[in-house]
Amino acid sequence: MRAGGTGLSRTDDYEAFCEGVRVLCSVDLSQYKRGQMERRIRSFARRKGSDGLTDYLAVLETERQELDDFLDRMTINVSQLWRNPEQWSLLGEAILPELAADSRSISAWSAGCSYGAEAYTLAALAREHVPRTRVTVKGTDIDRRMVERARGGRFDAEDARSAPPALLRRHFDEVDGGWQARRELVAMCRFEVGDLLHMTVAAGRLDLVLCRNTVIYFTDDVRNALHARLARALRPGGYLVIGSTERIHEPRGMGLTPTHPFVYRKS
Ligand SMILES: C[S@@+](CC[C@H](N)C(=O)[O-])C[C@H]1O[C@@H](n2cnc3c(N)ncnc32)[C@H](O)[C@@H]1O
Numbered sequence: 001m002r003a004g005g006t007g008l009s010r011t012d013d014y015e016a017f018c019e020g021v022r023v024l025c026s027v028d029l030s031q032y033k034r035g036q037m038e039r040r041i042r043s044f045a046r047r048k049g050s051d052g053l054t055d056y057l058a059v060l061e062t063e064r065q066e067l068d069d070f071l072d073r074m075t076i077n078v079s080q081l082w083r084n085p086e087q088w089s090l091l092g093e094a095i096l097p098e099l100a101a102d103s104r105s106i107s108a109w110s111a112g113c114s115y116g117a118e119a120y121t122l123a124a125l126a127r128e129h130v131p132r133t134r135v136t137v138k139g140t141d142i143d144r145r146m147v148e149r150a151r152g153g154r155f156d157a158e159d160a161r162s163a164p165p166a167l168l169r170r171h172f173d174e175v176d177g178g179w180q181a182r183r184e185l186v187a188m189c190r191f192e193v194g195d196l197l198h199m200t201v202a203a204g205r206l207d208l209v210l211c212r213n214t215v216i217y218f219t220d221d222v223r224n225a226l227h228a229r230l231a232r233a234l235r236p237g238g239y240l241v242i243g244s245t246e247r248i249h250e251p252r253g254m255g256l257t258p259t260h261p262f263v264y265r266k267s
Helices: 010-025 034-047 053-062 065-072 084-102 117-129 144-152 165-171 183-188 220-233
Strands: 105-111 133-141 174-175 178-183 188-195 204-211 232-241 256-260 263-266
Touching: 010 053, 010 065, 010 144, 034 053, 034 065, 034 263, 053 065, 065 117, 084 105, 084 117, 084 204, 084 232, 084 263, 117 133, 117 165, 117 178, 117 183, 117 188, 117 204, 133 144, 133 183, 144 188, 165 174, 183 188, 220 232
Parallel strands: 105 133, 105 204, 133 188, 204 232
Antiparallel strands: 174 178, 232 263, 256 263
């Protein structure tokens, strides 16, 4: 099959497109599962009126807004406050108190934080369950616009659909039909742009890493290598929490012991 009169095969034009995007904005699409990613990119390019990926790459190279739209579409930012409430009950009632018993401070990382719902939920639970412990939450995401949004701590009503109403009201203010994280929560959270596949992470320093619903698009090898790096970032006794549809391949080889569904403790 030919792509848009370029003479490149479909395979080649996809690879060339990934390389072009990598040069443009350092996002390495070749690390994501190909089938799904390629289908989404081709259909998006078509809807944008481009005649194949070579043509579409030329548009991205010259129009910043198109590049922003493309990245917006490719990184799926779905999130919500208290997403998977059962995981948050466990974190609040068991894991945070255990970590607080070990140390006067807890350093947590929301890896692939999107617009910050996970980080603010953790901050609210920390105030609720371990109020005397100094808790800091770092959120990182590859999507700059999501990181900017996260810094504001503002959520709409839909984001709060799984949040326990009493906790929501205690830690967020209702503003214009949405929810604004209180100043105390904002002060606990810090957000940075970062590509999980390339950022360096100090070993053995963190107490808690949340990496949920972020690795599903990565190839298995990329996902396994990332989990191993996240495990290395934890101190002994620290916890890694993954999404409720995800798994860690050979956790014991990374020094991780499963303690609850989707929760691992570093030995
Ligand atoms: C579905 S959201 C998950 C948000 C949150 N963890 C949750 O579970 O609600 C996935 C996030 O991963 C981010 N992401 C995808 N690839 C990434 C990468 N290589 N480095 C950092 N973040 C990435 C996306 O931009 C997106 O915001």
